[in-house]
Amino acid sequence: MSVAPSLAGRRPSLVELAAATDHKRIGLMTVVTALGFFFAGGLLALVMRTELAHSGMQFLDHDTYNQLFTMHGTSMLLLFAPAVVMGVGTYFVPLQLGAAEIVWPRVALLGFWLYLGGGLTAWSGFLTEGGAASFAWFAFLPLSDSAASPGTGSDLWVLGVGLSQLGVLLLACPIMATIVRRRAPGMTLLRMPLFCWSMVSTILMVLVAWPVILIAMTLLFVDRNVADVYTVGGGSVTYQNMFWFFAHPLVYVIFFPLIGVVGEVIATFSGRRFFGFRVTVFSQLLFAALSTSVWAHHMFTTQAVNNRFFSLTTTMIAVPAGIEYLAFLATMWRGRIRLKTPMLFALGFVLLFLIGGLSGIFVASPPLDYHVHDSYVVVAHFHYTMFGGTVFGLFAAIHYWFPKVTGRRLSEPLGRWHWALMVVGALLTFVPMFVVGYDGMPRQVADYAAFRGWDTLNLLSTVGAYTLLVSFLLFLVNVLRSRRVGEPAGPDPWRGQTLEWATASPPPRHNFDRLPPVRSYAPLLDLRLEEAAARRRARGRAAAGGGAAGGGAAGATEGAA
């Protein structure tokens, strides 16, 4: 198998960087921008956790706190997570499919810049007189109408969210078009890698849910500036239906691709083919359909939705989720597991996402949801799905694919420290939230009464948040160090199973000069197995030939005698 030469070396000009049609550059810009929003949103969380470390107001006022949690949620859920998975998809889906480029690269480029422009627009609210939006990242009415939340910052938030999500939608379409049109010869649908299939499930949801948020934000802007829309059209419940029809699939859009990444990491580092591939693919499509059908479980307490139906669909999600967990565990079973950093993050995903998933079954039951609604239990639950799922999955992806993108490996010891601190930080930050939430601490408050006895647990959460900060700083050090002095990776440092490992690191402009044959969803594993079999056959022939030759010699010797 030959490997296309890498074109690394020359620094691109500003125009080449900003207007590139190469999917790898667009994907990388998207991931880096999304990580920028992640760190910005994380800093806001750190400020909030510092305020909450003790009862009483420390250094923030209530309005500033409201702005901080609004922009924290906006940054993490709307600006970081959906964009980062689209960025990873833009970079790696064409590579995994064996395609030379992405379909509709200009659409992807437009999507990236609209996403960045929208994000900056939402954040620019901090520069306005009244500050940024302060009605939480879901902007429920009537809190988000112009009477309750006047000010330019709020309007910029609405426009920014609309623009950024239009960008995400535009980033998603070329990925799907590439999957439809540009698969390598021999790559049938069921020979696509798991990550590509997880992108299919993800983009199916994007295609149906993202137009709804664009409509909801347009109507909200009109409602705030031109004429009442929601008040005459069913009130806040209509808005909530529209918002959650987007925002619940959003949660799945965020972590589905990372399920694909984690599946591939587990298969690679277990030295085995992914177990139950077809069943996992079908379960993911079912997972996507169910998760598009559960939006109203966020509205159980409004009494304006059918709780029994939405409780049923929400609980049923445990079935495809269980199938995927079974596939992960069965892939590792009797595998030759290598505990490299990507594998550690994948295992962290499996463990911490399980906590989020199990607590999700708990809040899928309306009576239990009534008890914990709007409390810190919900905050803990979704942070385990979002942080435990998305962030651990993302770091598994970064550690796994960093050598492919840069040509250099990340440091293993620093990666292990990063992982260990992240696990400790995630448990320390979010487990106490379950306890204080169950005890009645409401979410989105800047203060709590001292007599409730929540100080110690909140302090623990804050210490956990700072532990996470240290882990992320270690990651930054690791990236900067490895870019300069990291060990050269070569085309396939992990003995990967999919096509991206069949080209140079970093890949050249058109990705491949030739492709290995694709006979399954793990073409490079097939190739290695074939080569091993061929070696065994050659050894067998040599042994047989040697035996025959030896026999002949013996015979000759015997004849001479």
Next chain:
Amino acid sequence: MTRVFLGWGALMATIFLVGLLFFGFGDPVNAALFGSTVVVMVAIAAVLTVSGLGRSLAGGARSLPDVSPPTLLLAVAIVVAVVGAQLGLWLALIGGGLGLLAVGGLVREARAQRRALRRAAPAPPMRRDGEGAA
């Protein structure tokens, strides 16, 4: 791939039908949201089938510029125009003007691309290892 869209649409339709047993026909929001999902999937499948775009092409490189500044300009124009809706008509008009320039640039780019495609011989399909080795 058409089957994937249709199959997923069918899954959504099935869940919707089960939902009808719970919430009946009296809830227009559920019907609109579920119904639009099914319609979008059927529409995509229909477009792919009719246009023949649902089939995969073996992936050689096509003629495509390495950079597309008009696309970047179009994005800037859209952002400026949209923010202009809040900050003033003047900004929206600037965005509109930039948008026109960007569309002109994209048309020019598309023409150049067509010319280049006409001039160039079609890219050979990518080789697979082992093919032609003999």
